[in-house]
Amino acid sequence: xxxxxxxxxxxxxxxxxxxxxxxxxxxxxxxxxxxxxxxxxxxxxxxxxxxxxxxxxxxxxxxxxxxxxxxxxxxxxxxxxxxxxxxxxxxxxxxxx
Numbered sequence: 001x002x003x004x005x006x007x008x009x010x011x012x013x014x015x016x017x018x019x020x021x022x023x024x025x026x027x028x029x030x031x032x033x034x035x036x037x038x039x040x041x042x043x044x045x046x047x048x049x050x051x052x053x054x055x056x057x058x059x060x061x062x063x064x065x066x067x068x069x070x071x072x073x074x075x076x077x078x079x080x081x082x083x084x085x086x087x088x089x090x091x092x093x094x095x096x097x
Contacts, residue, residue: 010059015083018067025055025065037075049075064088
């Protein structure tokens with residue numbers, strides 16, 4: 001299946017229930033993003049914590065779904081801030097010890 005021609009029905013199945021129990025998705029990993037709120041949950045106006053969950057799509061093995069979650073300034077209320085279809089990209093990293 002070509003990426004540009006994803007069927008609406010499949011998109012609805014993927015996006016209809018973004019969680020680990022969705023039969024169209026396989027949870028891959030959780031990536032911690034911006035962490036602007038201290039662990040004591042003091043709350044800082046305008047700050048947030050962010051993390052990403054990556055899911056593979058069974059029907060489209062070359063694509064992944066990246067779901068970004070943010071919290072409120074106290075770090076206790078979580079909401080989806082974005083969803084994107086992404087491809088896996090391998091990057092070479094040089095480390096000098």
